Amino acid sequence: MAFYQLKREQFINASLEEVWDFMSSPKNLKEITPKHMGFDITSDNKEDKMYEGMIISYIVKPLLGIPTTWVTEITHVVPLKYFVDEQRIGPYKLWHHQHILEERDGGVYMKDIVTYQPPFGFLGAIANRLFIKKQLNSIFKYRFKAVDDKYNNKQV
Template sequence: MAFYQFHKAQIINATPDDLWDFISSPSNLKLITPDHMGFDITSSNAEQKMYEGMIVSYKVSPFPGFNTNWVTEITHVRDKEFFVDEQRIGPYTFWHHQHILEPLDQVVVMKDIITYQPPFGILGAIANRVYIRKALNKIFNYRKKAIEEYFAERGLGYMTLV
């Protein structure tokens, strides 16, 4: 069973406080998720700031014609530096997502590192090669634009590193 990693890094012209306020609120996930994914938060705690042990549940369509529940736990939080969410129930056999903030002069480098394992063994490996990896790229490209627009509306800029 293969594990895969997906990396993205972005430079955001914002303060660590402003960026942290945005990304540490589960309710903002809907703002940065493509509409075609049918993403809806179903837990009642989405308006709270995240904390270690927080459970957040969603309904999502990771690929056309397949709807599922996705439950994640926030397992690690270091205020204004990083947090980790891990899937407890959902479409992957394993999902571990690190969100890392690194202040750099007047900007913040935001890194996402996702370690995941698709279900179904060799079929999952084929699905990763044919679909999953490309879908993750599309999702994070959408997030890039959504975050760019969010901070541009507040008079801040944004650019992509990788």
């Protein structure tokens, strides 16, 4: 069955350290997730920074306000360069999300590559065409704006 990719790139007017500190902290995920998603971290992580092997559990309401448990594992971390989260339990058959940071042009280029596969075979492919792809685009559009507002529109 087919899988899909969503790629986004954003310039952030901030230092690499500042962007890494924000993006690599699970506590900040809620700030860059649309409120209608009902996103709440349910794991009791004491760590402020992601590390390889870290398990993070959430409740999220991606469809019709129905709460869904989502568990991700941080599988790769290279500080100040990238980290990868992969779904272990959740709504997708496959979810692999790369967060890549590159210092360039006096700021940071942040690139997201999400590789995903909906469940339910051909029905998932139809659902992707009808609403999943649109919803993911909407979520990343919100995230882009939230990050842009945080860094590129900050008062000097």
